[in-house]
Structure formats: structure tokens, C-alpha cells
Amino acid sequence: MRARGQILVAAVLVVGLLVMSVLVTVYQAHALFLRARSVVVRETAAAITADFKRALAAMLALATRALFNYTRFSDFTSRFEGYGLKPGDLDSAKLVARRFLEEWEAAVRVVYAEKGAQVEWFETVCALPSEVGMGEVYVYDLMYVSWYRRNAGSFICAGLNLNLTNAGFYGWKKVLLAGFSLAIVNAAGSEVNVTARVDNGTLYGNLLARGWVEVYYREAGSEEWVKAKVKDVVYEGFGNYRIVLDGSLPAKGWVRVVASDERGILAVAEVSLG
Amino acid sequence: MAVKRRGVTRIIELVLAAAMVVATLLFVMSFTRPIRSAYLRETSDLRRLAYNVLDNLAEAGAFERVLEPALKGDAGWEGRLRFLVSTSLPPGVLFRMEVYSVSVGADGRVELVRLDRGGVANADPNVAFREAESVLYTYVCVHDPDSMRGRMFHFVLVVGYAG
Numbered sequence: 174m175r176a177r178g179q180i181l182v183a184a185v186l187v188v189g190l191l192v193m194s195v196l197v198t199v200y201q202a203h204a205l206f207l208r209a210r211s212v213v214v215r216e217t218a219a220a221i222t223a224d225f226k227r228a229l230a231a232m233l234a235l236a237t238r239a240l241f242n243y244t245r246f247s248d249f250t251s252r253f254e255g256y257g258l259k260p261g262d263l264d265s266a267k268l269v270a271r272r273f274l275e276e277w278e279a280a281v282r283v284v285y286a287e288k289g290a291q292v293e294w295f296e297t298v299c300a301l302p303s304e305v306g307m308g309e310v311y312v313y314d315l316m317y318v319s320w321y322r323r324n325a326g327s328f329i330c331a332g333l334n335l336n337l338t339n340a341g342f343y344g345w346k347k348v349l350l351a352g353f354s355l356a357i358v359n360a361a362g363s364e365v366n367v368t369a370r371v372d373n374g375t376l377y378g379n380l381l382a383r384g385w386v387e388v389y390y391r392e393a394g395s396e397e398w399v400k401a402k403v404k405d406v407v408y409e410g411f412g413n414y415r416i417v418l419d420g421s422l423p424a425k426g427w428v429r430v431v432a433s434d435e436r437g438i439l440a441v442a443e444v445s446l447g
Numbered sequence: 448m449a450v451k452r453r454g455v456t457r458i459i460e461l462v463l464a465a466a467m468v469v470a471t472l473l474f475v476m477s478f479t480r481p482i483r484s485a486y487l488r489e490t491s492d493l494r495r496l497a498y499n500v501l502d503n504l505a506e507a508g509a510f511e512r513v514l515e516p517a518l519k520g521d522a523g524w525e526g527r528l529r530f531l532v533s534t535s536l537p538p539g540v541l542f543r544m545e546v547y548s549v550s551v552g553a554d555g556r557v558e559l560v561r562l563d564r565g566g567v568a569n570a571d572p573n574v575a576f577r578e579a580e581s582v583l584y585t586y587v588c589v590h591d592p593d594s595m596r597g598r599m600f601h602f603v604l605v606v607g608y609a610g
Contacts, residue, residue, distance in 0.1 A: 280549045
């Protein structure tokens with residue numbers, strides 16, 4: 174009888190140890206899975222997505238600069254002549270952008286080869302945020318540029334599919350909208366008030382520190398645009414800027430505000446005076 | 448009485464066995480709980496730190512300003528980048544950074560040209576890193592100057608502690 178008791182104790186111990194070893198193994202496997210999936214992939218996917226957005230922004234900057242003044246920004250535009258970029262031609266800029274994004278895709282595949290990166294960009298449709306005040310507009314065919322109006326904007330929209338096969342990460346999909354919009358709130362006398370936004374309607378507060386703004390005017394009956402001398406630009410918060418001119422705007426005519434965000438994306442807004 | 452005694456003995460044996468099982472369980476759990484051991488935690492933090500440094504420099508437009516002279520052949524750019532990265536890292540953290548220019552040929556072939564000569568580092572080449580983490584980063588230039596916009600670069604940043 175005593176022997177049977179010892180066998181029982183031994184059996185309980187063995188079973189207990191087996192159960193515990195299984196639990197520990199499962200726990201370690203789960204922890205390893207979490208480490209491999211959530212930590213390593215998270216930053217890599219975020220870095221690739223952020224770089225894709227930079228690539229989109231760079232191409233939109235190229236298109237808007239080629240559209241506004243190809244020669245003035247030739248340090249940038251001339252480097253893409255070989256891609257087929259033409260002055261003032263948005264369609265050629267779109268073709269250049271598509272080729273550049275293909276190249277970006279190839280570069281990412283090579284750089285992240287050790288992670289088994291499978292990357293593919295695609296064209297899609299994005300709705301413009303209502304905050305930019307341009308109505309119900311959709312960005313398709315890669316880019317949308319609407320200038321020479323009170324609420325002007327330049328936008329680019331594309332999506333990204335990403336797999337990191339060596340990390341067991343599949344199916345990452347992100348649609349990105351990059352852009353810059355400018356709204357003339359008021360223009361009279363020697364002051365022009367504008368509101369600047371970026372991307373999904375986020376109010377932009379870096380126009381003075383990192384971007385730039387110019388004002389042009391044209392008197393009624395004249396064909397010539399005159400660049401106004403800007404005396405001061407004051408940031409009034411919430412994306413609002415007060416531009417003080419050295420001299421007054423004409424009583425009748427048009428005023429045009431050209432602005433660039435820090436990424437080089439231009440927007441050109443225009444209103445009539447009087 | 449003899450039967451009763453045997454029953455009590457078995458109960459005591461079972462209680463002891465259960466106590467041993469529980470003790471073993473607690474013992475094992477005390478080992479398995481810190482599965483993210485000091486080593487793993489450190490490297491995870493180092494990886495995040497490296498990405499934060501690169502993201503901050505990218506957001507500030509620092510790469511464009513530092514790498515523009517590099518493309519023009521200025522030898523001092525490595526020192527400037529070393530200074531920028533050093534000041535972005537906590538004291539005691541060592542780093543080595545490699546900078547590549549990325550270009551894609553007409554045939555779609557990607558070419559990586561290393562720009563640095565090993566000068567973007569705060570550690571001697573013979574210093575072994577402990578608890579090191581290496582991160583990869585691609586960067587499309589978007590900030591001023593215009594001559595840099597649209598250029599692609601690739602960075603490899605290794606951060607760690609001295610071994």
C-alpha cells in the first residue's frame with residue numbers, strides 16, 4: 174500500500190512537470206511571436222510608409238513647380254527632364270511621378286531584402302477633406318491641382334501594399350493623401366489674409382519658418398502681374414496668416430497668393446478685388 | 448485504526464505532492480515571467496531610439512542640408528552628420544552610420560553607392576558593440592534645397608553599448 178502511495182506522488186509530480194513544461198514552451202513561443210511581429214515589423218513598416226509619403230510629396234512638389242515656373246525651380250525640375258518632364262504640363266509630371274514611384278519601389282525591395290520586402294504602390298481615389306473648402310472633390314489619376322481660385326490646392330493620392338515575408342508580416346495596406354491648400358480669406362488695402370493646410374486638412378503653422386509666400390496683383394485692364402513687396406507676415410494661429418504689403422493693392426483687379434510648404438508643394442490662390 | 452492511518456498518510460502525501468507541484472510551478476514562473484529580459488528590452492529600446500533619431504533628422508530636413516555638400520565632394524559633411532547624430536543620442540550610446548546614394552538605372556537595376564568613409568561614428572572601428580541594434584532606412588529628400596529634392600538615400604544606423 175505504501176508503494177502505491179509513492180507511485181501516486183511520483184505520477185502527480187511527473188504530470189505536473191509535464192504540464193508546466195508545456196505551459197512554459199507555449200508562453201515562450203507566444204512571447205517570441207509577439208517580439209518578432211509587433212516590434213521588428215512595426216518600425217520597419219512605419220519607416221517604409223513614411224518614405225512613400227515623402228516620395229509622393231516630392232513628386233507633387235516637382236509637378237507644381239514645373240507647372241508654376243519651370244525655369245525658376247530648374248535645380249529641381251531640370252533633373253527630371255530625362256524622365257520626360259515638360260514645363261507647365263501636368264500630364265508629363267504625372268508620368269514622371271509614376272516612373273519615380275516604380276523606381277522607389279525597386280529601391281525599397283533591394284534595401285529591405287533581408288526582411289523579404291514585397292512592396293507595391295497603386296493608384297486609387299481619395300476624397301478631399303471638407304476642411305480645405307474645395308467642395309466634394311476626389312483625387313484620381315494620381316494628382317489633383319486646382320489653382321487660381323479663392324480655395325486652391327495641390328494633392329496627390331496613392332496607396333501602398335507591403336509584405337515583410339521574413340517577419341511573417343502580410344497584408345499591410347495604406348492609402349496616403351499628401352497635399353497643400355491655400356485659401357484667401359480677405360484681401361484689401363495693404364493686407365491679405367490666408368489660411369494654409371496640409372494633407373488631410375491639417376492646419377499648417379510652418380509657412381514662415383519652413384515655407385514661403387508671395388503676393389502678386391494685377392490691376393483691372395492690365396495684363397501684367399506685379400509682385401507685391403511683402404513688408405511682414407504674421408502667423409495668427411490655426412493656420413491663419415496676415416500678410417502686410419508695402420503699399421496698397423489696387424481698388425479693382427486681382428490678387429494672387431503663391432505659397433510653398435516645407436516639402437516644396439505649391440498652391441496658387443487668386444481672388445478679384447473690388 | 449490501521450486503515451484510518453493509511454488514509455491520513457495518503458492525504459498528507461497528496462498535500463505534500465501538491466505543495467511540491469505548486470512550489471515548482473512558482474519556481475518556473477519566476478524564471479519565465481521576465482521573458483523580455485534586460486537584454487531583449489535594451490535592444491528593443493535601441494531599435495526605437497535609432498528610428499526616432501532618423502525620423503527626427505528627416506522631419507527637420509537635416510539630411511538634405513548635410514548631404515548636399517557630400518554630393519559636391521565636400522569632405523566635412525561626415526563630421527557634421529556625426530555631430531547631429533551624436534547630439535540626438537543619449538550619452539554612452541555608441542553608433543555607426545553608413546550612408547548610401549540610391550539610383551535606379553534605365554533597366555531597373557538599383558545601385559547603392561556608399562558616400563561615407565566610415566567617419567559617421569562615435570566609436571573606433573575596433574570597438575565591439577554589446578546589445579547593438581541595426582536599422583535600415585530609406586529616405587526621399589523633400590526639403591530645401593531644390594537641388595536635393597527627389598533624391599533617394601539609404602542609411603544603416605547601428606546603435607549599441609561598448610562591449
